[in-house]
Amino acid sequence: MTPDIRPLIAGNWKMHGTRSSLSELKAMAEGFAQYAGNADGLICPPATLLHEAAATVRGLAFSIGGQDCHAEEKGAHTGDISAEMLADCGAAHVIVGHSERRTDHGESDETVAKKARAAWRAGLVAIICIGETRDQREAGETLRVLSRQISGSVPDEATAHNTVIAYEPVWAIGTGLTPTADDVAEAHAHLRAELRQRLGEKAERMRILYGGSVKPSNAAELLAVPNVDGALVGGASLKADDFLGIARAAAQR
Numbered sequence: 226m227t228p229d230i231r232p233l234i235a236g237n238w239k240m241h242g243t244r245s246s247l248s249e250l251k252a253m254a255e256g257f258a259q260y261a262g263n264a265d266g267l268i269c270p271p272a273t274l275l276h277e278a279a280a281t282v283r284g285l286a287f288s289i290g291g292q293d294c295h296a297e298e299k300g301a302h303t304g305d306i307s308a309e310m311l312a313d314c315g316a317a318h319v320i321v322g323h324s325e326r327r328t329d330h331g332e333s334d335e336t337v338a339k340k341a342r343a344a345w346r347a348g349l350v351a352i353i354c355i356g357e358t359r360d361q362r363e364a365g366e367t368l369r370v371l372s373r374q375i376s377g378s379v380p381d382e383a384t385a386h387n388t389v390i391a392y393e394p395v396w397a398i399g400t401g402l403t404p405t406a407d408d409v410a411e412a413h414a415h416l417r418a419e420l421r422q423r424l425g426e427k428a429e430r431m432r433i434l435y436g437g438s439v440k441p442s443n444a445a446e447l448l449a450v451p452n453v454d455g456a457l458v459g460g461a462s463l464k465a466d467d468f469l470g471i472a473r474a475a476a477q478r
């Protein structure tokens with residue numbers, strides 16, 4: 226953790242969840258109240274649930290976000306959703322550049338930077354994802370890849386208020402594998418230094434989340450690492466008990 230930065234525990238439901246999942250969301254948001262003094266909570270459900278999800282958490286100290294947005298406000302882009310549409314549904318954040326989008330939809334750093342700007346245009350916080358593949362790690366390229374991604378995906382106008390960085394080693398996503406605490410510390414210290422060099426002082430309070438197989442049993446160790454300011458959680462954000470177990474670790478740091 227970075228002293229004085231409130232941790233953010235963000236859940237990404239990916240392509241999971243139907244309207245029957247809203248009761249689980251309600252349990253999460255209500256349960257999160259006990260940690261809300263020390264941490265921020267967010268769930269990014271599928272777009273189909275956004276509007277009802279926002280209504281479900283209304284009045285609770287808990288936010289809702291989108292999983293992606295188009296760079297433009299509107300237009301002939303079948304199947305796409307703009308940041309303005311997410312905001313209209315009650316979203317406060319949007320994830321951009323998740324490795325599954327980069328792989329499945331061929332998104333480049335340049336595309337991700339455009340999406341971050343679109344998020345800000347709509348008044349949303351952009352959660353910009355970066356991370357190395359297994360091959361890149363094994364080739365000793367991790368830090369170089371992270372530098373390139375920070376440089377290409379994070380626009381100069383990024384601040385600690387409009388942007389969160391999520392470091393997600395691709396090989397750790399959904400695999401049950403995690404880097405060692407030392408490896409996480411090295412990556413996050415490198416990211417802080419890169420952000421500082423790019424953005425100056427405003428990088429000091431920018432949240433850098435760790436993502437990739439975070440669960441209640443490893444959350445305390447990962448969240449204790451310097452410069453880890455919260456978590457982006459996939460699988461373990463689908464169940465209230467698991468999500469709240471991670472929130473507890475964040476609040477007790």
Ligand SMILES: O=C[C@H](O)COP(=O)(O)O
Nearest residue numbers: 237398399437438459460
């Ligand atoms: O966005 C979330 C990440 O991809 C992590 O997913 P995971 O916790 O299931 O490994």
